[in-house]
Amino acid sequence: MGNYYDILGVSKDASEADLKKAYRNQVRELHPDVNKSADAEGRFKTVGAAWEVLKDKEKRKLYDRFGDKWEEAVAAHNQGVSYDDFERYRQGGRGRTSYTRGPGSAYTHGGREVDPEDLDDILRGLFGQAGNAGGQEKSYGSFSGGRRQQAESEPQVHDLPVTLRELQEGGERHISVQSYEQSGNTMRPVTKQLKVQIPLGMTNGSVIRLGGKGALQDELRIRLVVLPDPTFSVEGHDLKTTVPISFIEAALGAKVPVQMLSGSVQLSIPAGSQSGRVLRLRGKGLKKRRSGAGDLLVRLEIAVPESLSTREKELLEELQQISTFNPREKTSQRATVTA
Numbered sequence: 001m002g003n004y005y006d007i008l009g010v011s012k013d014a015s016e017a018d019l020k021k022a023y024r025n026q027v028r029e030l031h032p033d034v035n036k037s038a039d040a041e042g043r044f045k046t047v048g049a050a051w052e053v054l055k056d057k058e059k060r061k062l063y064d065r066f067g068d069k070w071e072e073a074v075a076a077h078n079q080g081v082s083y084d085d086f087e088r089y090r091q092g093g094r095g096r097t098s099y100t101r102g103p104g105s106a107y108t109h110g111g112r113e114v115d116p117e118d119l120d121d122i123l124r125g126l127f128g129q130a131g132n133a134g135g136q137e138k139s140y141g142s143f144s145g146g147r148r149q150q151a152e153s154e155p156q157v158h159d160l161p162v163t164l165r166e167l168q169e170g171g172e173r174h175i176s177v178q179s180y181e182q183s184g185n186t187m188r189p190v191t192k193q194l195k196v197q198i199p200l201g202m203t204n205g206s207v208i209r210l211g212g213k214g215a216l217q218d219e220l221r222i223r224l225v226v227l228p229d230p231t232f233s234v235e236g237h238d239l240k241t242t243v244p245i246s247f248i249e250a251a252l253g254a255k256v257p258v259q260m261l262s263g264s265v266q267l268s269i270p271a272g273s274q275s276g277r278v279l280r281l282r283g284k285g286l287k288k289r290r291s292g293a294g295d296l297l298v299r300l301e302i303a304v305p306e307s308l309s310t311r312e313k314e315l316l317e318e319l320q321q322i323s324t325f326n327p328r329e330k331t332s333q334r335a336t337v338t339a
Helices: 004-008 016-030 040-054 057-078 083-090 116-127 145-153 164-169 247-252 310-322
Strands: 107-109 112-114 131-133 136-138 156-162 171-183 186-198 207-210 220-226 233-235 238-246 254-259 264-269 278-281 296-303
Touching (some): 004 040, 016 040, 040 057, 040 156, 057 083, 057 171, 156 164, 156 171, 171 220, 186 207, 186 220, 238 247, 238 254, 247 254, 264 278
Parallel strands (some): 156 220, 238 296
Antiparallel strands (some): 107 112, 131 136, 207 220, 233 238
């Protein structure tokens, strides 16, 4: 996939604000609804995958430390191996590794202190490498039944970034997943190329279960993570969007076009609508698993022209003279409420 920072076009020491700004710029440029170039969708998903890691402080720390091996580090940590020991093991080289520790330091596994040779067995059991702990060469370690049971009790979870359009239409995705498999008495890291069917009715956070595709042939869980969309936000199967209207449309009522995931619809704006009012279009959201669909919630936002023609200004000045409307008469000044 490449370096996540390079993908977003920022330096490794970029602030959270810089990361977010760079990501939003990339999303606006590459979103498939806007950019029709052949590679736009692929680049869009790659940007989304990089953002999912770098926006999370803990994941970013691990990525900065271990690079593209950060998921392996997490898997080892879930088996009780400290990140420091994982790093020493990975830096030991292919087929051989050596550990050094200062006076009074100790290796830990599962929260308990262990002998370096025992830790070497544990790590070789995870990664299938020969090691050299405490200066002594050792053969492959075994993957004990206890650790096997622990791995099987914690199904592997892989986050898959998807667009709203993919959720609406379903379809097939090809993904690469970092996992582990047993070879004889050892565990070794592998990259699995998998084909994932996205069923209709999925939404943000939905999980697809693939039996036998995870570590130790256990279940692999694919968790769908919706990429930010320039037009809609999503909550369950409901979509939310904001539509600007003129103050004349708000006062007199009107019909205005509203974009959906596919096509558009004419929305009736009731006369006297206020800025911030939400209108519900039933059945215009994401499709549900069995039948029907969520709703499309449209928030109205009254827009005021920044400049007026001479005639428009004359008419508004005339309206101001004859109008009896006072917006502060029934609603007094009040504190601003932020979400």
